[in-house]
Amino acid sequence: MSTLPEAAAVTGAAEAPAPRRETLHYAVRNPKLLVGLAIVLLLLLAGLVGPLLLDSSDPNEYVGPQAAAPGGDYPLGTTTFGQDVWAQFVYGLRATFLVGVVGGGIAAVIAMLVGFLAGYRGGLVDEVLNMLTNIVLVIPTLAVLLIVNAYLGVRSVPVQGVFIGVTSWPWAARSIRAQTLSLRGREFVDLARLSGSRTWRIVFREIAPNMNSYLFMMFILLFGGAILIASSLDFIGLGPTDGVSLGLMLQSAQQWSALQLGMWWWFVPPGAGITAIVGGLYVANVGLDEVFNPKLRES
Known part of the structure; x- marks a missing residue:
């Protein structure tokens, strides 16, 4: 989950973007995008x-017979303690999407913030931010999360x-910095600079709009990555202590x-x-790559 598709690069970002109607035309006809979105939206x-729709607001409540197979009042059966697996599952889906969004x-x-500023300003600012990014990048993220959660x-x-x-942004910052470096020397950016526009106005009014598709696809990968990291922490017993998640369900089942x-x-x-969530996000991301990249549409 740490690399963006090559086709998302904005080497030709200075050119006029494709009309929204044209993008929508290809989006609604891309099976990968539609299937991926359908899976994610269905689970959401x-x-x-x-x-x-549940009678109880506590998914961990003991409500039925122990270790009952799916059927009847319990479509996904019950745990060895008589907890409704379906209730835990739907609450776990909510927690999974929440941790992905946050x-x-x-x-x-x-x-x-780091990528745009480092790429546009360059010089000492770029060196300092690049050093900070590299430091966070080489820190064993999972180990830090284990210590903090413990x-x-x-x-x-x-x-x-x-x-x-706060620990999974470095690879994305480096990608944004690289794309910003390729855009800051374009004519439309020079014109904005000569007109007296401030740094952040140039970044968010001139550079960022030319990277919309790239940034959206990056967020999808960060979203899926957060879900995988959270599931790993949950599975080893360092998940939420005041709720339920899909990872915690796996941890309990294994325990x-x-x-x-x-x-x-x-x-x-x-x-x-x-x-299904992570796979659906990946398939949708591949579909978006094909929608935003004319070369992939034609192939």
Whole structure:
């Protein structure tokens, strides 16, 4: 999840962008984009609406027979403690999307601020920010998150997303810096500079609009990356202590020997949910690459 498709590069960004109508025309006809979005939106809808349809607001409540197979009142069965797996699943979907939005959003904002400023200003500013980026880049992110999470008394999904966001931005910042370096010498940027526009006005009014597709695809990758990191932390027992997530469902299933007991309905849904979300995001990202890149459309 740490590289952007080559076709997203904005080497020809100074040229007039394709009309929105043309982009929409290719978007609604791209099967990869439609399939990926359909998968993600379906799971998002389940995470938003599913909890509202449940009788209980506590997904960890003991509500039924122990280790019951799917069927009847429990479409995904129950755990060895009589907890409704479907309730945990829909609440887990909500938590998974939340950590993706928070972690991916924070990482994207930091990456844009650092990348744009370093690429446009250059000189000492670029050297300092590049050094900071390299330092964060070589720090073992998972190890830092393990230490931080281990010492937090109460862990929540938003807090987990914040820590993921502040540690997963370097690769995106370097990519944005490289694209900004290629754009800052263009004529339209020089004209804006000569007109007396300030740095951030030039960045967000002249440079950033020429990288819209690139930035959007970058956010998708950061979103999926945050979900994978959060799931890894959850699986080893360092997830939220005041809620439920798909990773925590896997951790509980593994801890209580669901595989050995043949309780496939306990670990298959959360594993399939994580795979479907991340896979759907990747497929949609490939589709967007084809939509925004005329060369890929023609091939």
